[in-house]
Structure formats: structure tokens, C-alpha cells
Amino acid sequence: MNIEHDTRTRILSTARELFHGRSYADVGIKEICDLAKVQKGSFYHFFPSKQDLAMAVIDDMADEWAHGFVAEAFDQNLPPLERLDYMIDAAYYWQKAAKDIEGRMPGCLFGNLALEISTRDDVLRAKLNAVFDKASRRFHQALDQAVELGEIPPLDSEATAAAMLAFLEGIILLAKTRNDPEVVRILGPAIKTLRIELAHPN
Amino acid sequence: MNIEHDTRTRILSTARELFHGRSYADVGIKEICDLAKVQKGSFYHFFPSKQDLAMAVIDDMADEWAHGFVAEAFDQNLPPLERLDYMIDAAYYWQKAAKDIEGRMPGCLFGNLALEISTRDDVLRAKLNAVFDKASRRFHQALDQAVELGEIPPLDSEATAAAMLAFLEGIILLAKTRNDPEVVRILGPAIKTLRIELAHPN
DNA sequence: TTCATAGATGACCGGTCGGTCAACATGAAG
DNA sequence: CTTCATGTTGACCGACCGGTCATCTATGAA
Missing domain, CATH: 1.10.10.60 (Homeodomain-like)
Structure with missing residues (x-):
């Protein structure tokens, strides 16, 4: 088979x-x-x-991600905020390994494809958007749990989760442009400082 | 002439x-x-x-940026932290205007080019890196001034500046993938929460 | 009036692109 | 043995790619 x-x-x-x-x-x-x-x-x-190949590639990569180091990073047994560090570390080591082998930082496949083709192909754009949504939900859950455990003050966890994902993609973009994975390691920890407050219910 | x-x-x-x-x-x-x-x-x-055309395009755009809304945003007469808000606002309105006219969010030309070609063309990669460096220096200066004015506690202003630039690129990436400029408006303000502390001098 | 230079023109080049297709191999079901 | 579905092969297609080039025009200095 x-x-x-x-x-x-x-x-x-x-x-x-x-x-x-x-x-x-x-x-x-x-x-x-x-x-x-x-x-x-x-x-x-x-x-x-x-185009169909690209769709399949995105699915394939998203699956491997979800069952690979993303599953490890967002392990429910890990303290919520440590999951963020884990995610940054994983990104760093992956990019560093890739650069050591191939000489250049490949960056994030999803981010790369998103910027390259999302203005041309709305189907692929939507698929990549779904991948990001799913990733964002991991952050969201971790943040909710961190609030519940009293590790951080209450915040708009959904918006903050999206901001954290954006930050992750952003530092990978910057690191790729510098062709230097260290950027991820140095800037990465700031992800935990990101906060979007709850809108005042007036 | x-x-x-x-x-x-x-x-x-x-x-x-x-x-x-x-x-x-x-x-x-x-x-x-x-x-x-x-x-x-x-x-x-x-x-x-x-390739030469691309180089010229990057120069051209960087010039227009530097003398256009980036100069406005980082106006020395503006309170340092307001410059960050200005920058986010400018990005939001620009992307929104582009989407209203053309139906899709173009994102950031530099970010787009960086992810598309920096693995293939090291000359263009270096040029884009220089553009980002220059942008980062604006943030750096604003942060230093904010610290000086006592508006924020001392921090690693150089690293934080880079993190802010990364965040800006990241939210534009995410917004482009969603094809929704509102992402910039909603997540953008979190840029001011980013902090990288000074390394302890031990 | 001559001459040099900058710029404009559009036909042309080899190579590569994504994609097609008819012919063929294989193996399981009837 | 026949039939049929699944998969393989490689030649082939028109379109388009980045880039070249001989030729022509316009301008201005000597």
C-alpha cells in the first residue's frame, strides 16, 4: 500500500x-x-x-509540524509559558541546523509561501491562513492556561496569541534576511513580553 | 535632465x-x-x-520610505513612544488603502522580497538587510530617547528595536495571509509591550 | 556640416516553463 | 485468457522567460 x-x-x-x-x-x-x-x-x-502540489506540500508540512516539534512544544504537561520558550528554541535549532548544512537559512516554509503567492492564488492563501490559525490556537490555549494558573495577569489571549505568532514569523523573517539564526535566539525570548489587554467593557 | x-x-x-x-x-x-x-x-x-532592476527598485523604495512616512513617524518632535503608534497607523492605512483599491493586501515590499529571493541572491539579500538595519536604527533611537525621558525603564534598546521591527514585519505577514489589514490595527499596539532586558553585567 | 553620443526600436535567440498525450507495463479480479 | 485499473515512460507542445543586437533617430558640441 x-x-x-x-x-x-x-x-x-x-x-x-x-x-x-x-x-x-x-x-x-x-x-x-x-x-x-x-x-x-x-x-x-x-x-x-x-498548484495542487503546493497544496499537498502545505498539508504535508503542516501535518509533520503538528505531530512533530509543535506537539512537543505545546505539550500539556509543560508549564504554559515554557511552551513559548520551547517553540523559540525549536525554531532556532532547526534554522541553525539547516544553515549549517546548506549554508543559508530557509526560514519558515509557510511564511515564505504566504508572502510569495498569497497575492496571486487565493486558494493557497486561504490554506496558509488556516495553518496560521491552527498555530495561533496553540498559543491561545497556552495563554489561557497561564492566566488560569495565575502566571500572568488576564489579557486578550486570542489577540495576544496572534501577536506572538506574528512575532515568531517576524523574527524568522529578519533572521533569514540576515542569514543568521542567532537573531531568533536573541530576539525570541521577548515573545513572552507581548501583551494585548482586554478591551474595557464600557 | x-x-x-x-x-x-x-x-x-x-x-x-x-x-x-x-x-x-x-x-x-x-x-x-x-x-x-x-x-x-x-x-x-x-x-x-x-537583478539590477531589483536593486534599483529597493533603493528607490527605501528612499521614498526614508523621506516619506518613516520620516514623519520618527519625527524628533514627536514623543518617542508615539512614533511607534504612528508607524503602526501608517502601515495600517497604507495596507488598507492598497486593499481597497486593488482588492488584496500587498504587504511589505522588503519583507516580500526578502523571503522570496534572499536564499537565491546574496547581493539582494544583503541590500534588504541594510534596509532593515536602517529601519531598526530608527526604533533604536526612539527607544533610547524614551529611556532618557524616563518613559520606560532601561532596556536593551538595540535588541528591542530589532524585535519591534520583526514584530512589524510579522503582523504585516499575518495580515497579508489573512488579506485583512485590520490585523495590523488590532495587533499593532502590542509593539510597545515588547522588551528585551539588558544582560546582567556579571 | 560633421561627428559622437544617448536613447529608442522591435525582431530575434536559446532555454525553460507548466502541461499533454499515446503507448506501454503490471497485477489483481472475473 | 481477458479485462480493467493503476501507474510509468518520454517525446512533445505552445507560451513565455531573460537577454541580445543591428539599426535607426535626436541632440548638441566642434
């Missing part, structure tokens, strides 16, 4: 690596096929178009 | 609009020439390559 989908899987992971390391537009289908050792006709047997 | 450079200026501003509204890779030289009413040969008379 996995043999017959082995080709598809190879295409998917190759495309993910290439898109992440360079960009959507810069990676051609021929290049993906060559690296994945797949014929072009086979590619189009599994993916009707490059 | 401006007549003989009129063609060049038209190419530049057309390219800036198109790159900003879509992406670097998605906009071809032919399209730029058609819209700017310039022949292809003329284009290559002024710009040796597409």
Missing part, C-alpha cells in the same frame, strides 16, 4: 525541500522530477497541477 | 508597483515594459539585468 504511493511520497518530500530552500516559482516541475527520480508523466498522474 | 531619465523613472515605478503587488519572479520584463510603455531594448539600455 505504501509501495504504490512511494512515488507520490518521493515527489512530495522532494518538492517540500526545494520549495522551502528556495521558492515556489524558482523550483520547476522538471527539477522536482529529476531529484525524485520520477518521470514527468508520473508526476501529473499524482498531481493535476503545480 | 529629467526628460532623458523619464524612461528610467517610468520603468522603475512600474516595476516597483508590480513587484510589490505580486512578486519578483511572477513579473516579467516584458510586462513591465508594456505597462511603462517602453521598448525592451530601452529597458536593457538602463538596466543590465533583472
Whole structure:
């Protein structure tokens, strides 16, 4: 059962690596096929178009994220605020490892794709938005629990969660532009200082 | 003197609009020439390559920024912390205006270009990095002045400045992915809560 | 009047892009 | 053995890409 989908899987992971390391537009289908050792006709047997491939890549990456280090970072057994540190650390080590191997910081695949194609392709934009929404909910939950435990004063946890996600994407963007993962490590801890207060109920 | 450079200026501003509204890779030289009413040969008379055009576009935009609303926002007569609000407001209104006209949020040209091409073109990456550095210095100065005036407790103003710039880019990224400028308005004010403490001198 | 220079013109180039297609291999079900 | 679905192969397509170039025009200095 996995043999017959082995080709598809190879295409998917190759495309993910290439898109992440360079960009959507810069990676051609021929290049993906060559690296994945797949014929072009086979590619189009599994993916009707490059756009469909991108959709699948986003799903694939989001799944691996959700079950990988994001699941670890937002482990319910971890104190809520430590989850934020964990997330920053994970981002730092990942980017650093990638740079040590390939010489350049790839940044966040979702952020990269979002800025590159969300003005051109509304379907992909919506999909990326959903990924960010899901990520934001993790922060949201952690913040609610931190408030409940009295670790931080009450705040607008939904808005603050979104702000934290934005900050995470922002420091990765800056670090990628500097091609220096240390930016993530140095600026990252400030994520816990972000606060959006509850609107006064007047 | 401006007549003989009129063609060049038209190419530049057309390219800036198109790159900003879509992406670097998605906009071809032919399209730029058609819209700017310039022949292809003329284009290559002024710009040796597409990369050179991109360099010029970044310079052009950075100049207009520096002398435009960034100069207003970081007006030395404004209280330091108000400058941050001004900057957020300016970003919000700009993105909102663009969306109202074109139907979609273009985001930040520098952020867009940084994520799209900084892994492929180190020269452009370095140029974008310099733009961010310069922007960061504005925040840095404002923070130093705020500390001096006693408006905020002492902090690592350089690191905090970078964090604020990252946050600004991050909320614009998130807003673009949602295609909703309101994200900037809602999350933006949290920029003033960001803090990175001074390292203990042990 | 000559000459040099800056700029404009548009046909043209090789290469690559995303995508198509008819032919063929394989293996399980009837 | 036949049938059918799933998957593979690689040649092929038109469109478009960034970039080149010989040729022409306009201007202004000598």
C-alpha cells in the first residue's frame, strides 16, 4: 500500500525541500522530477497541477509540524509559558541546523509561501491562513492556561496569541534576511513580553 | 535632465508597483515594459539585468520610505513612544488603502522580497538587510530617547528595536495571509509591550 | 556640416516553463 | 485468457522567460 504511493511520497518530500530552500516559482516541475527520480508523466498522474502540489506540500508540512516539534512544544504537561520558550528554541535549532548544512537559512516554509503567492492564488492563501490559525490556537490555549494558573495577569489571549505568532514569523523573517539564526535566539525570548489587554467593557 | 531619465523613472515605478503587488519572479520584463510603455531594448539600455532592476527598485523604495512616512513617524518632535503608534497607523492605512483599491493586501515590499529571493541572491539579500538595519536604527533611537525621558525603564534598546521591527514585519505577514489589514490595527499596539532586558553585567 | 553620443526600436535567440498525450507495463479480479 | 485499473515512460507542445543586437533617430558640441 505504501509501495504504490512511494512515488507520490518521493515527489512530495522532494518538492517540500526545494520549495522551502528556495521558492515556489524558482523550483520547476522538471527539477522536482529529476531529484525524485520520477518521470514527468508520473508526476501529473499524482498531481493535476503545480498548484495542487503546493497544496499537498502545505498539508504535508503542516501535518509533520503538528505531530512533530509543535506537539512537543505545546505539550500539556509543560508549564504554559515554557511552551513559548520551547517553540523559540525549536525554531532556532532547526534554522541553525539547516544553515549549517546548506549554508543559508530557509526560514519558515509557510511564511515564505504566504508572502510569495498569497497575492496571486487565493486558494493557497486561504490554506496558509488556516495553518496560521491552527498555530495561533496553540498559543491561545497556552495563554489561557497561564492566566488560569495565575502566571500572568488576564489579557486578550486570542489577540495576544496572534501577536506572538506574528512575532515568531517576524523574527524568522529578519533572521533569514540576515542569514543568521542567532537573531531568533536573541530576539525570541521577548515573545513572552507581548501583551494585548482586554478591551474595557464600557 | 529629467526628460532623458523619464524612461528610467517610468520603468522603475512600474516595476516597483508590480513587484510589490505580486512578486519578483511572477513579473516579467516584458510586462513591465508594456505597462511603462517602453521598448525592451530601452529597458536593457538602463538596466543590465533583472537583478539590477531589483536593486534599483529597493533603493528607490527605501528612499521614498526614508523621506516619506518613516520620516514623519520618527519625527524628533514627536514623543518617542508615539512614533511607534504612528508607524503602526501608517502601515495600517497604507495596507488598507492598497486593499481597497486593488482588492488584496500587498504587504511589505522588503519583507516580500526578502523571503522570496534572499536564499537565491546574496547581493539582494544583503541590500534588504541594510534596509532593515536602517529601519531598526530608527526604533533604536526612539527607544533610547524614551529611556532618557524616563518613559520606560532601561532596556536593551538595540535588541528591542530589532524585535519591534520583526514584530512589524510579522503582523504585516499575518495580515497579508489573512488579506485583512485590520490585523495590523488590532495587533499593532502590542509593539510597545515588547522588551528585551539588558544582560546582567556579571 | 560633421561627428559622437544617448536613447529608442522591435525582431530575434536559446532555454525553460507548466502541461499533454499515446503507448506501454503490471497485477489483481472475473 | 481477458479485462480493467493503476501507474510509468518520454517525446512533445505552445507560451513565455531573460537577454541580445543591428539599426535607426535626436541632440548638441566642434
